[in-house]
Amino acid sequence: MARPLANQAALRPDCAQCFALCCTAFGFTRSADFAIDKPPATPCPNLAADFSCTIHDRLRPRGFAGCTVFDCFGAGQAVSQRLFHGTSWRDNPGSAPDMFAAFRVLRQLHEMLWHLAQAEAVAYSPDAADEVRHLQAKVREVAEGDLGTVLTADVGSLHLQVGEALRWVSEEVRAGYLADGPQRNDLAPGADLAGANLRGSVLCGADLRGACLIAADLRGADLTAVDLLGADLRDARLDDADLSQALFLTEAQIAAARGSLSTRLPAGLKRPDHWIPSPLSPAAALPVPPSQRKRLDSPEC
Numbered sequence: 001m002a003r004p005l006a007n008q009a010a011l012r013p014d015c016a017q018c019f020a021l022c023c024t025a026f027g028f029t030r031s032a033d034f035a036i037d038k039p040p041a042t043p044c045p046n047l048a049a050d051f052s053c054t055i056h057d058r059l060r061p062r063g064f065a066g067c068t069v070f071d072c073f074g075a076g077q078a079v080s081q082r083l084f085h086g087t088s089w090r091d092n093p094g095s096a097p098d099m100f101a102a103f104r105v106l107r108q109l110h111e112m113l114w115h116l117a118q119a120e121a122v123a124y125s126p127d128a129a130d131e132v133r134h135l136q137a138k139v140r141e142v143a144e145g146d147l148g149t150v151l152t153a154d155v156g157s158l159h160l161q162v163g164e165a166l167r168w169v170s171e172e173v174r175a176g177y178l179a180d181g182p183q184r185n186d187l188a189p190g191a192d193l194a195g196a197n198l199r200g201s202v203l204c205g206a207d208l209r210g211a212c213l214i215a216a217d218l219r220g221a222d223l224t225a226v227d228l229l230g231a232d233l234r235d236a237r238l239d240d241a242d243l244s245q246a247l248f249l250t251e252a253q254i255a256a257a258r259g260s261l262s263t264r265l266p267a268g269l270k271r272p273d274h275w276i277p278s279p280l281s282p283a284a285a286l287p288v289p290p291s292q293r294k295r296l297d298s299p300e301c
Contacts, residue, residue, distance in 0.1 A: 178205045
């Protein structure tokens with residue numbers, strides 16, 4: 001894709017127009033991603049009166065890395081401003097249960113629309129493209145409906161239909177790469193590739209839908225036409241990797257990984273602020289203080 005998809009542009013979060021729904025509706029458990037336990041439907045203790053985060057600029061060092069990788073796909077502002085007309089759960093506490101429930105549903109619907117936008121752009125056959133457009137209209141009708149429509153949506157059924165359409169498009173796109181030769185047996189949907197050494201690998205056309213790639217070394221790998229729908233990329237090394245034409249990738253997956261300025265991303269995906277500069281980037285050309293210099297014969301990290 002040469003440029004960001006227009007249908008995805010409207011699915012980006014605008015936190016200034018949201019009542020911090022991601023900080024309230026969902027709960028989390030104390031872990032490597034969250035420093036504390038928080039039950040669902042309760043405000044995070046770091047939430048300010050104006051719905052901003054009091055530790056936003058230091059979430060990772062304070063143990064809230066999970067917050068930095070969350071993406072509501074624009075559901076937050078849609079619920080806050082369209083469904084609840086700009087009246088917050090603080091101003092009207094009685095609205096909180098429905099507001100939080102609507103957010104949980106609409107986020108899923110918007111994520112489906114995000115993936116369907118790419119599917120429409122890369123689908124080969126007219127039949128597949130028609131099915132994708134049909135589902136786009138079907139999901140959008142629910143997502144743009146009133147509060148009752150959103151709360152009673154059959155999300156499970158829509159998930160199944162969208163999943164099958166994405167699989168159809170994925171198989172079409174990957175077919176040309178799979179015909180080039182045999183694929184590795186361990187590259188499969190749902191594969192456990194945690195910590196796998198895939199550095200420099202040519203993975204073109206692989207189906208890694210739902211695969212566990214936690215801490216996998218993908219530096220310099222070519223992931224052209226690799227289906228990454230739902231793949232877990234937490235702490236995966238993506239320096240110098242080419243994901244510019246990977247299928248069904250989200251900013252949340254990218255933000256959970258480790259990359260650099262040399263990582264090639266699909267058009268429209270934002271490079272995470274916490275990614276380190278590439279060794280060949282201009283920033284790396286600056287003089288290094290003696291106290292930070294590393295011996296040339298020291299082992300590579």
